[in-house]
Amino acid sequence: MPHSTEDKETKFFKLTDGRRISYLEYGDSKGKPVILLHGIHHSRLMFGLIPGFPFSDKARFIVPDRPGYGMSDTYKHGFAVIDYYKDIRELADYLALDKFSIFAFSGAAAYSLVCAWRMPDRVLNVGIYAGVGPLNEVSNRGIIPPLKLLYWVSDIMPTVASGIMDSVGILIRKNFSLYNKLLRSRLTETEQVLHSKLSPPEGIVSDRLEGFRQGGRASTYDISLARNWPVPLEEISTEVHIWQGSDDRYTGSMGEYMAELIPNSHLNIVDGEGHYWIIDNLKEMLESLVEVRL
Template sequence: MRTLRDDNILKLPDGRQLGYGEYGDPNGKPFILFHGNPNSRLLWGVIPGSPFLPGTRLIAPDRPGFGLTDFKEGVTTLENWHNDVIALADSLGIKKFAVFGPSGGGPFALACAWKIPERLTSVGVFASVGPFLPETVVNASPTVRTLWKYAPRLPGLFRVQMRFFAWLARYFPNLYVRMILTEFSETDRKDYARLKVADFLRPDRSEGFRQRGICTWYDAMIPATWPIPLKEIKIKVFLWQGKEDISVPFAMGRYIAEQIPDFEATFINGFGHFWIFEHKHMGEMLEVLVPPSSSPRSK
């Protein structure tokens, strides 16, 4: 994957800054990627094997509170995220674009599908976080279920906890990895080791925690305070998810698929959250979302 530049800064109309990276072909078909948690714009440059399509221009903003992007409480919300995305696209001269969000980035892609379908060529999510409901967390890991349930009720406590995890990830990364792997299925733990995820994600995760975890606290509150009316989304959405996923439970993906009127879901047997890092799967998803013959170029 060719990195064009991974430390760009855009000043937003309200004075906040948004950091973003660019990868791939500068004249390619535009694709805006929303990273998961606790990742950053650097994620897309460290995935092994360059699993992206040629002729694609990848624009990767830091979500609010991650990396170089400012978080402002009360302003930085899912409901307002599309305004930042429009500002970024307009600054680059891009009229229409595809969006994709894995895991914690999924709600941000769905927010764009809800708010700005007229600007989008396609929408995709992988193992997207969704609303916290009895039926969506039935097979979630106990740690994740507890986090999502109580983060909105005890925000001060969870802010402190997330700052601790941010400190741990930056200074004791091996211990941090051992702790977070308790949130994943046995399938995912094996894949994490086999794919050497800890090694290639280390610089990305460190950048994701640059702002001491404020971002992870906000992400933890999203499921229980879910604001997106999924049934009102007016553009087709593609979803992929491994059936062995318990960190973002498979039932959550199935619920999202049942709610959105125009939806195409692919559920993968025998895999979990880290299927996305298997060789070529990223390219396969992008090929569905940005087919070679149909999507407009960026300018």
């Protein structure tokens, strides 16, 4: 039977360069493997908050903390998304995964696409919801001005942006109710209803605390990728499914822009939905990747 977040114990794997990856596993060890990548400000605990996850035991879900989040060590010489495929390749080898799917939420899009680009022989397909992609005059349509500014500051003044992210982490630790109130104030009514379905409440706090366990540098770096895009999208041969809410104020038209450039992509625009449509529809998206009813 599926296990909740509370039932899970964090596992660790040591990479050849000495760094440590922390991760959770769900489902059947013999099921179709899917690596799930959490969003900015989140951690390995994120997916366990979604109602019903992991839905069944027909798939095997591996959920790592990305470098600098939770208990995963950051890179020894600064952040380098372009090398992330090496981490996933080593973890997959350790877990005896020959081929696997990847699903990414929001700021994890670049990480999933690096893996698809550099490991086309291992990555069966990729799914992305509300993915942060290249920021330009086309893709920024619909993004709220404060976030456009944050994308810019994270690139031009990373120290300032990291300080902002650190202050967010402090607010989460000191006054989570205020943080949650500020977060919800930026959501549409539909998104507020969806966000209220995340459970349990203490799990939401734990996820965000883990997301900022090591401070805000990882979040700052991931946000900066929008202006320093690392992946040549035209060179990705792997099948990529992209879902994008038409009213997503965090990523605007980034999903549409990426889909136009990735040769083997499938774009799904979700009319009237925003950044948190994933909460009610993760199961549907994962089924598209593993081709199994969960």
